[in-house]
Amino acid sequence: MSDLSKRSLVGVMMIAVALVAALLGGWPFAILAATGATIMYVEWSRIVTGWGLGWKVLGFVYCLLPALALLWVRERAEFDGVGSGFDLLIWVFLVTWATDIGAYFAGRAIGGPKLAPSISPNKTIAGLAGGVAAATLAAGSWALAASLPGALLWLAAPFAIASQMGDLFESGLKRRAGVKDSGTWLPGHGGLLDRLDGLVPVAVLTASLLLAGWL
Template sequence: MSDLAVRTLSGLLLILIALVAAFLGGYVFAVLVALASVVMLAEWRRIAAGWGFGWSVGGFIYALLPALALLWIRDRAAVDGQSIGFELLLWVFIVTWATDIGAYFAGRAIGGPKLAPSISPNKTIAGLAGGIVSAGLAGFAWVQAMHLPQVLILVGPLMAVAAQAGDLFESWMKRRAGVKDSGTWLPGHGGLLDRLDGLVPVAVITAALVLGGVV
């Protein structure tokens, strides 16, 4: 089986698990988020081993904040007194996943100048643009279908930039540590941190926007 096929199958399985847990909500979603947070923290500590106490604290915050954001979005997010938690949570997922997919295929198909060659040699400016376009289109479609606040149409492409910044940050950490992946247990992806690095900023920023009354 090709690397792309392995990556696709394992990615689809993770998406299915996330969607089922998000739909069920409650303890099921809370347990999944808690488990993901623990694994992320463990992988962070593996990468940043020996970097000092500050990095240990940073890893705890890095794993905790998106977990709290996702749980709050699912159970508490509301606009004008009407709950939009499930629909907004899926918007967060959709925008993040669309960014990854758009960046991957645009980067491979177009190539061209590198985005940050000293951090992640495989990422290209074309990939960044593809991620922005893909996230914008997918986010727009979901906002219209679910009648979510229209401001999210403008926010979607910006979230793609945030997601790719999160990806680059984790790539920088791995390069500094001299490791290829955050783990080896997830076929085609490495570790969970490799898969969720883009979701971290998107979840936190989305929760902050709702709490701040922007959405």
């Protein structure tokens, strides 16, 4: 099986698990969020071994906040009778997934100038553009279909950029640590931290806007 096939199969399985847990909500989704945060922290701790206590504390916050944000979005989001926490959670997922998929295929197909060669040599400006375009289309379409707040139509693009910045942040950590992936247990993907690094800023930003009453 090719690397792309492995990556696609594992990706589909992860998406399916996330969607089922999101649909069920309650304890199933809480358990998934807690498990994900725990695995992320274990992988983070391995990356920053020997870097000092501050990095361990930062990692704890980094892994905990998105889990709490996702739970808040799923269970607490209300939009005056239209949309729901589940709908908004799917929007968060679509921004992250579409950015990752769009960037991957646009980067491979177009190539061109590198986005941040000193941090992640494989990422390109074309990949970033492809990710933003894919996220805007996918998440924007979902926002319309689910009658979510109009702000989410234009927020998809900047949040897609934030997702890529989250990816670059984790890439910078790995480069400093001299490791390629945060783990090896997800064929074609590396570790869970490698897959959820883009979700971290999108989840936290969405929950922050919701808490501030801007959604």
